[in-house]
Structures are given as structure tokens and as C-alpha cells.
Amino acid sequence: MLPNPSQKYAAFAPIQLPDRQWPDKTLTHAPRWLSTDLRDGNQALAEPMDIPRKLRFWEQLLKCGFKEIEVAFPSASETDFQFVRQLIEEQRIPDDVTIQVLTQARSDLIERTFAALDGVKSATVHLYNATAPLFRRLVFRQSQDDIIQLAVSATRQIRALCEANPNTQWRYEYSPETFCFTEPEFALQICEAVADVWEPSAARPMIINLPATVEVNTPNVYADQIEYFCRHFTRRHDVCISVHPHNDRGSGVASAELALLAGADRVEGCLFGNGERTGNVCLVTLAMNLYSQGIAPQLDFSDMKQVVERVEQCNQLPVHPRHPYAGKLAFTAFSGSHQDAIKKGFHAREQADSPRWEMPYLPVDPEDIGCSYEAVIRVNSQSGKSGAAWMLEQNHGLVLPRALQQDFSRHVQAKTDREGNEMTLSALWQLYRELYGPYPLAPRQLLDYRSESQADGELQLSARVQTAEGIVTLQGKGNGLLSAAAAAIASRFKMRLAIEDYHEHTLGRCSESRSAAYIRCSFKQGVSRWGTGIDNDVSRASLQALLNALPDGDAG
Secondary structure, eight states, X not given: OOSSGGGTOOOOOOOOOTTOOGGGOOOOSOOEEEEOIIIIIHHTSSSOOOHHHHHHHHHHHHHHTOSEEEEEOTTTOHHHHHHHHHHHHTTXXXXXXXXXEEEESOHHHHHHHHHHTTTOSEEEEEEEEEOSHHIIIIIIOOOHHHHHHHHHHHHHHHHHHHHTOTTSEEEEEEEEXXXXXXXXXXXXXXXXXXXXXXXXXXXXXXXXXXXXXXXXXXXXXXXXXXXXXXXXXXXXXXSEEEEEEBOTTSOHHHHHHHHHHTTOOEEEEBGGGOOSTTOBOXXXXXXXXHHHTTOOOSSOOXXXXXXXXXXXXXXXXXXXTTSTTTSTTTTOBXXXXXXXXXXXXXXXXXXXXXXOOOOTTOSSOGGGXXXXXXXXXXXXXXXXXXXXXXHHHHHHOOOOOHHHHHHHHHHHHHHHHHHOSOBOHHHHHHHHHHHHOOSTTSSSEEEEEEEEEOTTSOEEEEEEEEETTEEEEEEEEESSHHHHHHHHHHHHHOOOOEEEEEEEEESSSSTTOOEEEEEEEEOGGXXXXXXXXXXXXHHHHHHHHHHHTSOSSOOO
């Protein structure tokens, strides 16, 4: 890289708009959406879609609720031409959906485009030509007047062909390609000239698309350009202003949102942002951003996983695991502090009466887009006590006491540090069972017990326990079940122990639900161990938890 890049690269000059209005506005409704996955997105693929893949993508776009879809550049390839014909001839286009096709400003290509559209009920013909000084000078070597004449002549031909086919409901879209680095006055001039030919009205709809074909400045500058155009275009109320941001600077979503604040009515883009170079604006992100602000986006992503799978199949490109809202890790927290905050947020939500979504680190409820809470928190060496505890609570119903969370977390971190991998739920549960033995895998398993109250107010306990050496009988007295059990254990196994902590809860809401008990015992020299028991009988669960807390060897 150059030590002084200004010698090679010039900063893009912003326009003067000191009384700009868009910064004080807020988004209150969804824009009109145009998916251009089947055209702009398709041309950016290393292996463009064949007709079967395009049809699968088409069905997905309909399922998501798109009403305007740019389906092809029919004069550019036979595949695109035949795809348009198949949609029309097989009556695959719903009555409330308008297809859009792209054409360059050449007479033969326009004729071919209308041949592809023969018999369609409703269609938008999208004409474009580049308008920026760089393109006029280096690519076309034409003057401003030449560029205007090219757009006007092509528009005149398109209008004539539309009028010659009155059975179709026609819309016309014009794009001054490279708008974002075209002189604002010239962009207005060429669009005025094109609109004069088309004469937009309710009966003759027109869209003017103002693309950020290549991002050349920050999104606020693009918003200024859109507001300037909307203020000065004489037929503003007769046309729909559309934007088509690319993502060269990584700010395509921000550019689209600020453009809507600045007066745009429609956004063109692709699902997950596929497109030339770094891509088009991501319509999923835009729509979900609106959703997170309480605005219905008029698009349906309630099964986001299925949408991702279909797009990946058709594009043969992966969706990044950290892609907003849609990536496999979009809602996942590995960090201990994040996990703790999310866990507390879900517990607070269970107690709240309000439907309002207030959750640390999660802008929307994953359930709204078909994601389970199981994927929200995952455990690796970066995780704290809350991550493992959350997974056990969500999948096994165990609500670990805080001290037990801390104890288990140390074992989890040691294992993940040692192995360097994320811990799956299965591995996490196996480790918990090995350490605390909530199921009959422990060295000492309670078979049965009986207890009787004595005249002195104490309780007499007798229990049979299966050990590796065989069945042993425990007998002891105490002021309660657990104290009697502790006395029996101390006598039979020669262990000095004290019960330091005890918790219990049900695993369900029915009276026949099982209970979980957690016990922490201390032994000589400050050794402390936890045990967990699960049983239909809370007393049996408590006794088994005490047995599971015992060390394997002599602790006496």
C-alpha cells in the first residue's frame, strides 16, 4: 500500500446541501421491494443458474412475498430468454406479481426483450445507460448530449412497443447507471428528458432508479444525492424513485436506509447481498432491520433456515455464518459475559407480562424467523458459567445453583482448553453426568430406603445402596432425612462430611413430574464436592444426590 494514497486516489466531492432534511426523518413503513437475484445476482455467479435453478429461486422469492422480481436480461443469453418464456407460457406468474427485465439502449436488444415478454400480463421494462464523466470519457467517448440522445431514443422505442401491445400492463424503469458519481445536474437533465418521452402518470407508471453502481463515498453523501434529485425533479409525484446500492465500501445497507430517509420509494437488491464485486444490498438485512424496529417489512422470513438453504443451493455460494439474522452463528453467544446477560434476559422474560422483546445482545427473537433457542448459547473455552448452565436448563431442565454453575464451568473450561473445540450438548451432558451423576451411572446407587420418626424427635434411616463391591445397608439417625443419611454414610464408609448447600426443584409443572436435587458436601482438608439426583420422589433424589457427591475413594 502507498504511504500517501492521495497521490493515486482522489476523494469524492460531496454535493452542497446545507438544508438537508433526511437526518431528521425516521423510517415508518416498508419500501417497495425488487429482487434482482435472478438477473443482477445471477450475472455475478461463476456458474450462472440454469433454468431449473432459476425456477427454484423464483418459487422461493414468491414464497418470501416479493411482488416485483427482475427475472432476466433476455437479450443477453438464450437461457434468460427461455426462462422468461417459460414463466409466461406455463402461467407461473401470479396476478399480483410483476416481472422486470433489463435491456441496454440498443434497438435490436429492445426488440429481443419485447419478444421475450410476448403475452405477459404485467411487466416492467428496465432501460439503463451509464452517465458518469468517467464512463463518458473512457468507455463511450460521447458527450452529454450523445448520452441523453441514446436514452431518449431507446425510451421512445420502448414506449412505441408498449403501445403496440396494449393487453399487457406496462411499467417503465430508467436507470442513469453510475448515478452516484454522475454530476447531480446532469443526472436530473437526462432523467427529465427520458420522462418527457414516457410521460409518466397513474396509467403509465414509471420508475427512476438511482443506483450506487459503485460506492464512492459514505452513505450520507448518497442520501444527499437522493434528496437533491427528489427535490428538483419536476415530475417527482408521478414517478417511483428506486435505489440500487452496491456494497463496494461495505455500506450498502446503510446507503439504502439513508436513501429511504432521503425520499426513495423502492429498493432493489438480492437476498443475502449476492452481486458483482462485493455484492448488492442485502434485502434480508434491510427487511429484518425494519422488523426489529416494529415495522412490518411485507416480506416473510419466518423460516430463515429454509431460505438460506434454497439460496445456497441455487447460487452455489455459502451464506456467511455471521451474516446478520441469517447466518448459523448470527444469534450465537460464546462469550461468558454475553451468555450471562442473555440467560438473565430469558429468565426475566419468563416472569414478565409484556410481549415487548427486551433481550441483551439479541435484536430480534430468533423464534420469529424459525430459529430455536438451542443455538443461542454455545460453549467453548471463551464461555463462562452461564453458557453451560443455559444449555443444561434448556435441554434437560436443570436449574443449577450458582455455586454449582461455577464448579461445572471450571471443568468445562479445562476440557475445552485442553481439546481446543466447542463442546456439543451431548458432550456437555456426558461431562456433567460423569462429574455429578444425576442418573444411575454413579459408583453408589440407591436401591430403596425407609425412615421412621423416633421418640426423641430424631429420624431413623435405613437404606440399601448398590456399590461396586455389592449391596450395602446404611443406617443412621439425625434431625432430618439428610442428616440421618450423612450420619449413616459417615459410619459405613468412614467418611467425615458436612452438607454445606442444598437445592431442589421440579423438572415439570405436573404433580407426577420428576424432581432434581443438588447437594454440596465438604470433606477433610477443605475438599468440596457436588452431587445431583433426579427422581419422581424428591426424597430419593436428595439421597441419591448425597451419594453422588461422595468421592470414589476414602475421604475419611
